[in-house]
Each structure stands twice: as structure tokens, then as C-alpha cells.
Amino acid sequence: MTFKRPSLAGWAALATLCAAGFVDSAFAQTAAPPAAAAVVPNKGDTAWMLISSALVLMMSIPGLALFYGGLVRTKNMASVLTQVFAIVSMVGVVWTVYGYSLTFTDGGSMTPWIGGLAKTFMRGINANSTAATFSNGVVIPELTYFVFQMTFAMITPALIVGAFAERIKFSAVMLFVLLWVTFIYFPIAHWVWYVAAPDDVAAAARALAAATDAAAKTAAQAKLDEVTGAVGWLAGAGALDFAGGTVVHINAGIAGLAGALIIGKRIGYRKELMAPHSLAMTMIGASLLWVGWFGFNAGSNLEANGTAALAFVNTMVATAAAALSWLLCEWIFKGKPSLLGICSGAVAGLVAVTPASGFAGPIGAMILGFVVSPVCVFFVSTVKNALGYDDALDVFGVHCIGGIIGALGTGILVNPELGGVGITDYTNISGNNAGTYDLVTQMIAQGKAVGATLLWSGFGSAILYKLVDIVVGLRPSVEKEREGLDITDHGERAYNM
Amino acid sequence: MKIVMAIIKPFKLEEVRDALTAIGVHGLTVTEVRGYGRQKGHTEIYRGSEYAVTFLPKIKIEVAVASDQLAQTIGAIASAAKTGQIGDGKIFVINIDHAVRIRTGEVDAAAL
Numbered sequence: 001m002t003f004k005r006p007s008l009a010g011w012a013a014l015a016t017l018c019a020a021g022f023v024d025s026a027f028a029q030t031a032a033p034p035a036a037a038a039v040v041p042n043k044g045d046t047a048w049m050l051i052s053s054a055l056v057l058m059m060s061i062p063g064l065a066l067f068y069g070g071l072v073r074t075k076n077m078a079s080v081l082t083q084v085f086a087i088v089s090m091v092g093v094v095w096t097v098y099g100y101s102l103t104f105t106d107g108g109s110m111t112p113w114i115g116g117l118a119k120t121f122m123r124g125i126n127a128n129s130t131a132a133t134f135s136n137g138v139v140i141p142e143l144t145y146f147v148f149q150m151t152f153a154m155i156t157p158a159l160i161v162g163a164f165a166e167r168i169k170f171s172a173v174m175l176f177v178l179l180w181v182t183f184i185y186f187p188i189a190h191w192v193w194y195v196a197a198p199d200d201v202a203a204a205a206r207a208l209a210a211a212t213d214a215a216a217k218t219a220a221q222a223k224l225d226e227v228t229g230a231v232g233w234l235a236g237a238g239a240l241d242f243a244g245g246t247v248v249h250i251n252a253g254i255a256g257l258a259g260a261l262i263i264g265k266r267i268g269y270r271k272e273l274m275a276p277h278s279l280a281m282t283m284i285g286a287s288l289l290w291v292g293w294f295g296f297n298a299g300s301n302l303e304a305n306g307t308a309a310l311a312f313v314n315t316m317v318a319t320a321a322a323a324l325s326w327l328l329c330e331w332i333f334k335g336k337p338s339l340l341g342i343c344s345g346a347v348a349g350l351v352a353v354t355p356a357s358g359f360a361g362p363i364g365a366m367i368l369g370f371v372v373s374p375v376c377v378f379f380v381s382t383v384k385n386a387l388g389y390d391d392a393l394d395v396f397g398v399h400c401i402g403g404i405i406g407a408l409g410t411g412i413l414v415n416p417e418l419g420g421v422g423i424t425d426y427t428n429i430s431g432n433n434a435g436t437y438d439l440v441t442q443m444i445a446q447g448k449a450v451g452a453t454l455l456w457s458g459f460g461s462a463i464l465y466k467l468v469d470i471v472v473g474l475r476p477s478v479e480k481e482r483e484g485l486d487i488t489d490h491g492e493r494a495y496n497m
Numbered sequence: 498m499k500i501v502m503a504i505i506k507p508f509k510l511e512e513v514r515d516a517l518t519a520i521g522v523h524g525l526t527v528t529e530v531r532g533y534g535r536q537k538g539h540t541e542i543y544r545g546s547e548y549a550v551t552f553l554p555k556i557k558i559e560v561a562v563a564s565d566q567l568a569q570t571i572g573a574i575a576s577a578a579k580t581g582q583i584g585d586g587k588i589f590v591i592n593i594d595h596a597v598r599i600r601t602g603e604v605d606a607a608a609l
Binding site (some may be wrong): 270273274276336338340344381382384385394 | 541544546548550
């Protein structure tokens with residue numbers, strides 16, 4: 001049984017409330033523990049999770065592939081498309097073999113940091129295995145959880161390649177991604193999203209509430225501590241990340257920046273014309289990303305209920321607001337509103353709403369969208385030009401910065417007074433304030449997640465780049481870069497017109 | 498026999514073709530080219546990246562005419578292609594030594 005969202009003591013709080021009768025739940029009806037009836041997945045939940053997984057795959061191919069592809073020069077189009085497609089394919093295999101196990105199983109004493117090898121090669125997973133959701137007693141087939149999470153593992157490394165597009169060897173991309181998912185993505189996903197057995201936590205909390213004498217209370221407390229300890233360390237710290245603002249976007253964004261800095265600028269950067277060869281393709285890609293992102297965010301709810309609908313709506317309004325916001329920024333400050341701008345705004349909005357999608361209210365999400373675009377505009381133009389680095393497709397400026405805005409914004413917008421869902425179910429375990437939202441406590445937890453991701457991914461990726469450079473070399477030769485990676489890496493042209 | 502080669506703004510192509518047809522010149526070769534003269538180009542901005550685009554898209558037309566039709570042809574092209582704005586283009590005249598119609602084998606004036 002695995003669990004994606006953090007904050008176990010909140011589950012304990014909810015379960016306590018259930019036991020005390022404040023919240024109506026199915027379990028409150030039975031007096032004696034029933035003979036354990038197997039909980040079976042709901043057909044609607046299962047259908048939704050399978051659809052969501054397909055939508056997230058579509059985000060990678062062709063969504064991201066075309067979004068990036070349209071932004072590079074004609075001579076590198078096939079290269080970008082192939083890199084994204086190959087990353088998706090390779091990570092699919094890696095996830096099946098050991099990725100899922102490392103991310104979503106118990107790691108013994110290492111559990112706060114990484115999982116174990118119990119489910120490598122999908123051992124023990126079959127059509128009847130189940131995975132927990134955020135509702136007590138509701139499960140989905142573990143296979144749907146497995147494949148849903150796989151699509152996340154596929155798209156995250158694919159995001160990175162935009163930062164050093166047009167000047168990296170294909171072999172370097174493949175080797176780097178293999179190492180990166182293993183040492184950076186799987187651990188961070190585990191830290192934020194691994195919760196061993198949320199229903200066990202609820203059961204332990206109920207047992208604690210029902211315990212009458214001191215000895216029973218001590219035993220029950222020990223049991224509760226044991227189950228709440230079996231979590232990734234950021235989950236335990238109370239960080240809120242509904243669908244992957246830290247795990248996916250900040251992670252990929254900082255890894256992209258590290259790559260752009262280590263690999264260096266494209267030949268002729270800022271001197272030669274490197275305009276996007278097809279903004280039409282970029283727009284198609286951005287649109288597919290938006291549609292697919294409903295699977296990314298609303299699917300992260302793991303069930304088809306009101307919260308999934310909330311995440312869906314947030315994904316719609318935040319994106320619309322951010323797209324409009326970027327358009328207005330350009331119109332006001334640059335004179336002309338551009339297609340690339342509105343597409344970038346939409347993506348920035350999608351990135352920012354990702355961690356907040358199941359926590360914020362729609363108006364909060366909309367405000368988040370309006371806020372993220374000006375910040376990202378500032379980073380992709382003023383900051384990038386001032387510092388002079390060649391983040392070719394603005395992976396840092398949109399994904400990392402947008403992700404940070406979103407992650408920090410989540411800490412603010414989850415406040416019930418701002419329309420958020422509040423954290424009656426989720427809390428900061430270390431702060432032990434079950435059921436109450438506290439801005440400072442929450443922001444500290446969010447800050448830990450953001451900081452940990454930036455540090456582990458930033459420095460870890462840098463080490464991996466250096467390693468790959470030694471083994472296969474990162475950059476193609478000057479002549480090959482000039483001729484174009486389509487021909488030199490893949491022996492073909494994207495266009496033969 | 499002469500080849501009249503003209504570099505014109507792309508959107509003027511249909512007008513020029515109509516003007517040439519009106520004076521009895523049939524047959525035209527069109528190429529898409531890029532270039533600049535005194536028109537310096539313009540600036541394009543893609544997110545944070547600004548590019549000075551100096552090579553602008555133009556159309557090159559080449560039409561072979563008999564020498565007695567030369568002045569008429571130049572006049573027709575010049576008036577049809579003119580906008581009065583910078584970047585209107587140029588017309589060049591090149592001498593032809595021989596011409597052959599491939600289908601029939603006719604040569605020189607009969608081939609035009």
C-alpha cells in the first residue's frame with residue numbers, strides 16, 4: 001500500500017475525529033472490528049486513474065516534445081523530439097524494473113530517504129493488488145498507481161533537456177537521464193510522496209483514542225509512532241505538494257539550470273538568429289500540455305470525487321489567469337502581446353498550480369496564476385539576459401521559478417480563510433498542531449521542501465553532468481553543432497521539403 | 498534577348514504577374530530569397546531573446562523577353578511592385594546569348 005500526499009498526523013487527527021463522532025464515516029458505524037472485508041476499488045476511480053495516466057503520457061509525447069521542438073531551429077527539431085521520446089521510453093523500462101520499488105516501498109531504516117527493492121520487476125503486484133488513496137478505506141488498483149506515477153517519472157527528466165537544447169549529444173542525454181532518475185528523481189519523489197499505510201495510521205489513531213488506561217495508551221501511541229514514522233522525510237515534515245511542484249518542476253528546473261551552466265552556451269548565442277522555427281508547433285504542444293495537465297493534477301487525487309474536480313477547476317482557472325497575465329505583461333512592457341508569451345504564461349500557470357491544485361480554492365488559484373507570470377517574465381528576460389546564461393527553452397525561468405512560486409503559494413492558499421481546503425486532514429507532525437492551519441509552520445514546511453529539492457537536485461545533477469562528461473562527453477563538436485543534431489546524432493532531417 | 502531579374506516584396510507578386518500578362522509577357526520564374534539593401538531589417542523578440550533580423554524575405558522574378566519589349570517590361574514591373582516604402586526592391590537586366598524551347602526545339606526569339 002502506498003500513499004502519495006504527506007502529513008500523517010493529519011490522518012491521525014481525522015481518524016480521532018471519526019472515532020469521536022465529529023465526522024461521519026463508514027467506520028464510525030461499527031462497534032466491533034468487523035471480519036476484515038476486502039476493500040475493492042471503485043470502477044469510477046479506476047477509470048479516472050487510467051485516463052489520467054494516458055493524459056499525462058500525452059503531456060510528454062507529443063505535448064512537451066512539440067512545445068520544445070517548435071522553439072528550436074529546424075536543424076535540431078528531430079533531435080528534440082527523439083530525446084523526449086527516448087527519455088519516455090527508457091524511464092518506462094527503468095520504472096518497471098526498479099524505479100517504482102525505490103520510490104514507493106519501505107526502505108527499512110532508510111525509509112525516510114529511499115525505498116527498497118521489494119517490488120523490483122513488479123514483484124507482488126497483480127490485478128488484485130491495491131493502493132491507498134486519501135480517503136479512508138478507498139483504494140485503487142495498485143497497477144493504476146504504478147502506471148500513473150510512471151508517467152510522472154517519464155515527464156520530469158524530459159523537462160530538463162530544454163535547458164541545454166541544441167548543444168548536447170544524444171548519448172549524453174540518455175546516460176544522464178538514467179543516472180538522474182535513479183539518484184535524484186526517485187529519492188525526491190520518495191521524500192515527498194511516500195506514506196506506507198495511511199489506513200494503518202487512521203486505525204492506530206482510532207486505537208489511541210479508544211484506549212482507556214495508561215498502559216493501553218502507551219502501547220497505542222507507540223503503534224501510532226511506528227506507522228507515522230514509515231514515511232518520506234518531507235512528507236513527515238508536513239510539506240504540501242499535491243501533484244509535484246517540488247518533485248517535478250523545481251527538481252527539473254534546477255537540474256536544467258545546472259546543465260545549462262555546465263554545458264555552456266550555444267555557439268553564436270546572442271549573436272546569431274536562433275528564433276523558434278515553428279511557433280505553431282509550440283502552440284500545439286502548449287495546448288496538449290494544458291489538456292493533459294488535468295490528468296497530472298486532478299489525477300493526483302487518486303479518486304474521482306469533489307477534490308479531483310477542485311484540482312481540475314484550479315488547473316483551468318490558474319492557467320487561464322497566468323496566460324492572460326503574461327499576455328498583458330508583454331503588451332504593457334514590450335509593446336506587443338506574443339503567441340510565445342501567452343503559451344509560456346499558460347505553462348507557467350500550470351506549473352504554479354501543480355502543488356496547489358488540490359489545496360487551494362479556485363479564486364486563490366486564479367490569483368496564483370496572475371502572480372506567477374510577471375515573476376517568470378522577469379526571470380526569463382531580465383535575469384537571464386543580465387546573467388547571460390543560455391537556458392535555451394527557459395526550463396529554469398518557467399519550471400523552477402514557477403514551481404517555487406507555486407510551492408510557497410500553496411502554503412498560503414491552503415488557508416481556509418483564503419478559500420483553501422485547510423489542513424484538518426494534514427498537519428505538521430513535528431509541530432503537532434492537528435487540525436489547525438498556521439501560516440508560519442506551513443511556510444517552514446514548504447520552505448524545507450523547496451530548499452531540499454534545490455540543493456539535492458542542483459548539486460546532485462551537477463555531479464552527474466560532470467560524470468557523464470567524463471564517460472561519453474556532453475557536447476558535440478563545433479562542426480556537428482553547426483550542422484545540426486538531426487543529421488549528426490540521428491542521421492535524418494525533421495523536414496525534407 | 499534579355500533576362501529581366503527583379504527583387505520585389507513578396508506580396509507584390511500577383512500584381513506584377515498581372516501587369517506582365519497585360520503587356521503580353523508570358524512565362525516567369527519565381528524564387529523565394531532573403532536579402533537586404535538599405536532596408537536594415539527589424540527586431541524580433543522571442544521571450545527574453547531579441548534578434549535583429551537583417552535578412553528579410555523577398556521574391557526574385559526572372560523573365561526572358563525580346564530586346565524590343567525590354568523597356569515595357571521594366572516599366573510594368575516597376576510600377577506594379579512599387580509601394581513607395583523602403584525595401585521595394587531592384588530590377589536588373591542581364592543579356593542572354595541563346596534560348597531554346599525544350600518541347601519543340603525552337604531557338605532564340607521563337608523560344609521566348
